[in-house]
Amino acid sequence: MEIAKVFFQESREGLDAMESGLLGLSDASDGETINTIFRAAHSIKGGSATFGFAEVAGFTHGVETLLDEMRNRLRPVTAEAIQTLLQSCDCLREMIAATEAGEALDQSRVAPLNADITRILGEPARAADAPPRAATQFPPPGATAASPACGWRILFQPVSDLLRLRNEPTRMFAELARLGTITVSADFSRLPELDTMDPEACYLSWLIELRGEVSRAQLNEVFDWVDPGCLLEFTPFGDVQPEIPAAPAALVAAAPIPLPASDPAAIAPQKAAAAGAMHKSGAESSSVRVATEKLDSIINLVGELLITQSMLAAFADGLDPSKLETLRKGLSQLARNTRELQESVMQIRMLPISFAFNRFPRLVHDLSRKLGKSVEIKLSGENTELDKTVLEKISDPLVHLVRNSLDHGLETPEQRAASGKPSSGTIELAAFHEGGSIIIEVKDDGAGLNRPRILQKARERRLIGEDQELTDEQIDNLIFMPGFSTAERISDVSGRGVGMDVVRQNINDLGGHVQIFSRTGLGSTVRIRLPLTLAILDGQLVRVGKEIYIISLLAIVETVQVSRDRLSNVLGGSEVFRLRDEYLPIIKLAELFDIEPDSNDVEDGLLVVVEADNKRVCVLVDDLLAQQQVVIKSLESNFRPVLGVAGATILGDGAVALIIDVRDLVRAAELRQRSQRAIRAA
Amino acid sequence: MTNKPKTLDTAAAGAGGQYLTFMLAGEEYGVDILRVQEIKGWDKVTRIPHTAKFVLGVINLRGAVVPILDLRCRFGLGNGDFGPTTVVIVVRAETKGGERTVGMVVDAVSEVYNVDMAASKPPPDVCANTDTVFVKALATVGGKMLILLDIDRLIDSSILDEAVSGTAAA
Numbered sequence: 056m057e058i059a060k061v062f063f064q065e066s067r068e069g070l071d072a073m074e075s076g077l078l079g080l081s082d083a084s085d086g087e088t089i090n091t092i093f094r095a096a097h098s099i100k101g102g103s104a105t106f107g108f109a110e111v112a113g114f115t116h117g118v119e120t121l122l123d124e125m126r127n128r129l130r131p132v133t134a135e136a137i138q139t140l141l142q143s144c145d146c147l148r149e150m151i152a153a154t155e156a157g158e159a160l161d162q163s164r165v166a167p168l169n170a171d172i173t174r175i176l177g178e179p180a181r182a183a184d185a186p187p188r189a190a191t192q193f194p195p196p197g198a199t200a201a202s203p204a205c206g207w208r209i210l211f212q213p214v215s216d217l218l219r220l221r222n223e224p225t226r227m228f229a230e231l232a233r234l235g236t237i238t239v240s241a242d243f244s245r246l247p248e249l250d251t252m253d254p255e256a257c258y259l260s261w262l263i264e265l266r267g268e269v270s271r272a273q274l275n276e277v278f279d280w281v282d283p284g285c286l287l288e289f290t291p292f293g294d295v296q297p298e299i300p301a302a303p304a305a306l307v308a309a310a311p312i313p314l315p316a317s318d319p320a321a322i323a324p325q326k327a328a329a330a331g332a333m334h335k336s337g338a339e340s341s342s343v344r345v346a347t348e349k350l351d352s353i354i355n356l357v358g359e360l361l362i363t364q365s366m367l368a369a370f371a372d373g374l375d376p377s378k379l380e381t382l383r384k385g386l387s388q389l390a391r392n393t394r395e396l397q398e399s400v401m402q403i404r405m406l407p408i409s410f411a412f413n414r415f416p417r418l419v420h421d422l423s424r425k426l427g428k429s430v431e432i433k434l435s436g437e438n439t440e441l442d443k444t445v446l447e448k449i450s451d452p453l454v455h456l457v458r459n460s461l462d463h464g465l466e467t468p469e470q471r472a473a474s475g476k477p478s479s480g481t482i483e484l485a486a487f488h489e490g491g492s493i494i495i496e497v498k499d500d501g502a503g504l505n506r507p508r509i510l511q512k513a514r515e516r517r518l519i520g521e522d523q524e525l526t527d528e529q530i531d532n533l534i535f536m537p538g539f540s541t542a543e544r545i546s547d548v549s550g551r552g553v554g555m556d557v558v559r560q561n562i563n564d565l566g567g568h569v570q571i572f573s574r575t576g577l578g579s580t581v582r583i584r585l586p587l588t589l590a591i592l593d594g595q596l597v598r599v600g601k602e603i604y605i606i607s608l609l610a611i612v613e614t615v616q617v618s619r620d621r622l623s624n625v626l627g628g629s630e631v632f633r634l635r636d637e638y639l640p641i642i643k644l645a646e647l648f649d650i651e652p653d654s655n656d657v658e659d660g661l662l663v664v665v666e667a668d669n670k671r672v673c674v675l676v677d678d679l680l681a682q683q684q685v686v687i688k689s690l691e692s693n694f695r696p697v698l699g700v701a702g703a704t705i706l707g708d709g710a711v712a713l714i715i716d717v718r719d720l721v722r723a724a725e726l727r728q729r730s731q732r733a734i735r736a737a
Numbered sequence: 738m739t740n741k742p743k744t745l746d747t748a749a750a751g752a753g754g755q756y757l758t759f760m761l762a763g764e765e766y767g768v769d770i771l772r773v774q775e776i777k778g779w780d781k782v783t784r785i786p787h788t789a790k791f792v793l794g795v796i797n798l799r800g801a802v803v804p805i806l807d808l809r810c811r812f813g814l815g816n817g818d819f820g821p822t823t824v825v826i827v828v829r830a831e832t833k834g835g836e837r838t839v840g841m842v843v844d845a846v847s848e849v850y851n852v853d854m855a856a857s858k859p860p861p862d863v864c865a866n867t868d869t870v871f872v873k874a875l876a877t878v879g880g881k882m883l884i885l886l887d888i889d890r891l892i893d894s895s896i897l898d899e900a901v902s903g904t905a906a907a
Contacts, residue, residue: 355800358800359800362800602783602784647786648784648786648787649786649787650784650786688800688801688802689802690785690795690802691834692801692802692837693801693802693803693804693837693838693839694785694795694802694804694837694839694896695834695896697785697786697787697788698786698787699786699787700785700786703783703795703802705797705800705802709797710781710783710797711782711783711794711795711796711797711802712783713783713785713786
């Protein structure tokens with residue numbers, strides 16, 4: 056259960072985020088904080104539902120609903136509510152710890168909190184279909200004894216791969232036991248001989264008698280995550296003294312909840328799990344777990360070493376070479392060693408993307424059954440390596456994207472048949488290198504985005520004006536706006552309006568970029584572009600006046616010297632440059648950054664053709680200097696983000712140089728063109 | 738990498754503490770000495786585009802990129818020439834975005850005083866304007882008046898407030 060471990064860890068981090076958010080929260084006007092808390096809760100709920108931890112999911116659902124109402128300002132943020140939510144965090148932490156350790160949950164904590172949340176929500180109507188842990192649904196032991204003599208008879212005949220799908224029948228029984236008194240009889244008739252038995256298969260079926268006032272909805276909730284292939288029959292009974300049903304011949308009567316230890320089918324998987332654990336410990340001996348902070352400090356030091364090395368190299372360049380041949384040799388060796396050391400240190404942080412991809416087959420399997428869709432998932436490029444930080448932060452967005460594809464993108468088999476497609480849909484997850492970036496694609500062959508619907512929703516939510524006209528691409532991009540969700544109902548799967556905006560935010564935080572391409576009736580593709588690493592960049596040093604800037608080599612298409620006949624002035628005064636059959640806008644770095652260049656004449660300088668977001672612009676600089684690898688330093692850590700600047704680095708002479716944000720330049724050029732077009736149109 | 742000064746026993750009392758004072762256009766200002774990381778000579782900076790005039794640029798402080806503010810310019814005290822006594826006081830401030838290390842250019846470093854906060858007064862209301870919110874208190878030490886600065890507020894507003902620094906105009 057490597058993946059479940061990831062879930063537990065992520066949940067703990069999510070809880071930490073919730074807690075610190077709650078502690079800093081004072082009123083509803085702090086929308087971003089509430090959003091953060093809400094998203095954390097949403098992720099925990101989604102994850103726990105995926106892994107079948109129904110109790111955690113159910114409890115979190117209440118918390119999430121409360122937060123959602125706060126977020127939408129339907130409910131004031133009171134000190135009492137914050138207190139309850141904080142307690143819920145503690146409680147969830149315990150629940151997660153208990154779930155991880157495989158222990159029973161402490162209901163005495165969960166129930167009163169659930170009652171609190173239900174009370175705050177103040178919707179008595181909700182109580183009926185609320186998770187069965189609300190206080191009212193826990194008759195005290197005394198009451199159980201005198202319980203109403205009505206209840207349900209449940210015949211549960213699971214499919215044989217129930218256990219393989221990680222459903223745990225005993226857990227369901229325990230859940231039922233909480234609703235009332237239960238008597239369970241197991242049917243062993245399908246058990247094969249020991250030597251032909253598949254240890255991971257489930258051969259048992261059960262007849263459960265549940266006494267107590269239990270609604271059908273509560274029962275459904277318990278069996279919510281059971282594979283639809285299982286045979287489930289609910290028969291209500293209402294007589295005062297329900298007779299024990301005449302047991303079928305093969306039905307062995309009446310052990311209470313079958314304990315795993317007495318259940319041969321359950322022992323085997325336990326053994327398998329133990330074997331798996333041993334196997335794992337064997338594999339672990341070849342690797343060492345190191346705290347990320349330690350690693351980061353090594354990486355920083357190596358970065359410093361690189362800077363020192365280039366400083367020495369710059370110094371030696373100015374000395375008399377004849378006398379210093381040995382020094383120069385030593386320095387070039389140092390340069391090579393430093394570079395290699397740095398590369399191998401950076402490698403430590405790299406992990407294959409399969410760590411993020413592996414959870415998807417299971418997720419798709421469960422969700423597709425739940426949604427009644429038939430879906431095949433294809434993975435490719437699982438061995439593509441990514442920086443650990445990038446990998447961790449990309450997992451959640453990917454889950455959202457895959458869920459969205461399943462829930463909104465892919466049609467039901469009937470719809471697919473009607474539009475002449477194979478009844479089974481496909482979701483493809485692919486990772487590959489392109490240039491110096493990693494591309495991750497989530498592709499489905501579903502219906503594509505429903506543009507009229509998106510447009511309508513965006514207008515309803517006043518994300519855009521009533522009469523605003525948008526291109527198809529702009530409409531597609533509306534789904535990335537905060538608070539946007541076209542799902543009609545709130546479901547476990549998706550549709551609270553978190554998701555796409557979180558996806559975009561997480562990816563932007565990583566210095567990446569997300570795009571969506573959709574073709575009506577054919578499907579949609581979400582394309583994520585991520586930097587290989589967050590720490591280092593191959594840079595081209597350029598000079599403008601006295602300033603030195605760095606442009607990422609990856610963004611540079613080519614560099615050209617300009618002749619007058621290839622320049623033209625578009626109406627409005629901005630110059631464009633004809634490169635073969637393309638007209639490219641010229642951005643004068645000196646003008647944009649307000650500095651004094653050697654010359655304002657384009658002919659005297661050099662044009663660096665750069666590309667971002669599939670668009671090209673020319674950047675006018677005075678001179679090209681060296682190319683070198685630079686360590687990216689954040690400008691934000693002591694300052695704030697600056698338009699046009701992606702970060703800073705330290706050059707060989709110890710001076711700081713700014714790294715140009717090419718994407719900002721492209722945007723600036725677009726803005727300029729648009730405003731000029733507007734002027735011309737007017 | 739940063740040398741955090743050790744907590745001084747004198748400051749633990751809370752009622753007062755040691756203040757490093759510096760000169761700016763003839764006035765003496767004080768900053769809590771526990772916030773001062775180091776004092777260094779004035780050196781060349783790398784300019785940052787789209788920032789306010791008082792943000793001179795950034796420097797390399799042992800591998801960290803640290804912004805440098807011109808305090809004269811920040812307080813609207815005119816442009817002083819950078820002379821031999823001009824220094825950069827590097828302070829650590831708690832801002833909304835977390836801890837920031839920032840350098841401030843001042844005319845000269847003066848003294849370290851023990852200031853009794855009980856004997857100091859809040860700035861008078863009559864001269865309340867945008868700049869006086871950075872003034873924590875006015876203190877009198879040995880017949881001299883010191884203007885004690887609230888470093889957190891000063892740095893926070895100087896580097897984070899986009900309206901002040903004029904990014905919006907870009």
